[in-house]
Amino acid sequence: MLQDFFPYRLAVTSAAFSRLLVDVYQRRFGLGRDEWRLLYLLANVEAETSLDLGRNTSLDKVQVSRAADRLLRKGLIERRTPELDRRLWLYSCTPKGRAMFNEVHTLVDQRSEAVLQRMTREDRTALERGLTALRQATESVAAGL
Amino acid sequence: MLQDFFPYRLAVTSAAFSRLLVDVYQRRFGLGRDEWRLLYLLANVEAETSLDLGRNTSLDKVQVSRAADRLLRKGLIERRTPELDRRLWLYSCTPKGRAMFNEVHTLVDQRSEAVLQRMTREDRTALERGLTALRQATESVAAGL
DNA sequence: TCCCATTAGTTGCATTCGCAACCAATGATC
DNA sequence: GATCATTGGTTGCGAATGCAACTAATGGGA
Numbered sequence: 001m002l003q004d005f006f007p008y009r010l011a012v013t014s015a016a017f018s019r020l021l022v023d024v025y026q027r028r029f030g031l032g033r034d035e036w037r038l039l040y041l042l043a044n045v046e047a048e049t050s051l052d053l054g055r056n057t058s059l060d061k062v063q064v065s066r067a068a069d070r071l072l073r074k075g076l077i078e079r080r081t082p083e084l085d086r087r088l089w090l091y092s093c094t095p096k097g098r099a100m101f102n103e104v105h106t107l108v109d110q111r112s113e114a115v116l117q118r119m120t121r122e123d124r125t126a127l128e129r130g131l132t133a134l135r136q137a138t139e140s141v142a143a144g145l
Numbered sequence: 146m147l148q149d150f151f152p153y154r155l156a157v158t159s160a161a162f163s164r165l166l167v168d169v170y171q172r173r174f175g176l177g178r179d180e181w182r183l184l185y186l187l188a189n190v191e192a193e194t195s196l197d198l199g200r201n202t203s204l205d206k207v208q209v210s211r212a213a214d215r216l217l218r219k220g221l222i223e224r225r226t227p228e229l230d231r232r233l234w235l236y237s238c239t240p241k242g243r244a245m246f247n248e249v250h251t252l253v254d255q256r257s258e259a260v261l262q263r264m265t266r267e268d269r270t271a272l273e274r275g276l277t278a279l280r281q282a283t284e285s286v287a288a289g290l
Numbered sequence: 291t292c293c294c295a296t297t298a299g300t301t302g303c304a305t306t307c308g309c310a311a312c313c314a315a316t317g318a319t320c
Numbered sequence: 321g322a323t324c325a326t327t328g329g330t331t332g333c334g335a336a337t338g339c340a341a342c343t344a345a346t347g348g349g350a
Contacts, residue, residue, distance in 0.1 A: 115283050130275045
């Protein structure tokens with residue numbers, strides 16, 4: 001039975017939860033998932049290179065490049081070439097970007113909390129624990145190819 | 146910090162886990178995610194209408210239509226018009242489809258179990274519990290729009 | 291019986307995605 | 321310090337996705 005298959009339940013649950021948040025940052029603010037992630041990172045830091053940006057968002061270089069391009073065109077971030085390595089970009093958030101981040105973050109966090117608060121404290125603890133363990137186990141298997 | 150944001154961790158973990166399985170059914174068998182879901186359902190049942198197929202796979206009608214189309218062209222499933230309602234299709238799995246399902250399922254299940262077996266029994270129980278609670282909470286919030 | 295609102299499925303289009311090829315800068319080696 | 325493998329970023333292209341329009345079948349009233 002597909003409905004009992006763990007990978008299916010994980011994917012469906014994760015997608016359903018995600019959809020609630022996408023409704024906020026995508027439909028209401030026109031931000032894609034990747035843009036939202038970059039903005040999240042840059043809003044909370046002075047500046048960061050494209051390289052670190054990729055590492056810290058689980059996005060590959062193509063995704064970073066394209067999402068950053070969209071954010072640039074919207075005036076939410078800016079970039080300059082760092083002196084040390086001219087292959088990279090050093091990105092930072094504009095005031096406009098920070099303002100939008102704060103607005104979006106408030107609403108996204110509300111939605112997310114609305115879901116989590118419908119769970120018991122014990123269920124939340126269990127989810128937290130299970131998720132952390134799953135991430136480690138997944139990384140471990142993926143590392144061994 | 147993005148890395149501590151629950152929605153981010155859920156999405157990243159789920160995607161990483163998923164990728165391990167996609168490597169199997171996509172790269173090695175040329176099946177898309179939607180095709181794999183339909184095949185999973187149809188391999189374990191006599192026949193099912195397009196309508197039920199959608200309900201039981203969390204796919205919308207467009208996804209069902211297109212994935213079914215691909216499976217038909219590959220000869221893995223077949224369909225006929227049910228007498229009761231000629232708007233629908235009644236799908237069923239061909240022997241070739243069942244054979245491929247069994248092969249893929251074995252490998253996918255191995256991968257999935259390889260991950261889960263690296264977790265302690267307690268972590269697995271916690272994950273199971275947390276995931277079920279999260280799904281219910283998510284559905285509950287989504288239902289209230 | 292004839293509308294017509296509803297439901298199911300398909301198709302078109304614009305956007306996004308993933309992959310591979312490509313270009314630019316770096317740095318190790320000779 | 322010239323060569324070239326490596327690393328970082330961008331671009332192109334084919335496939336997939338999401339959304340809305342469209343077609344076909346159903347079913348409930350005037």
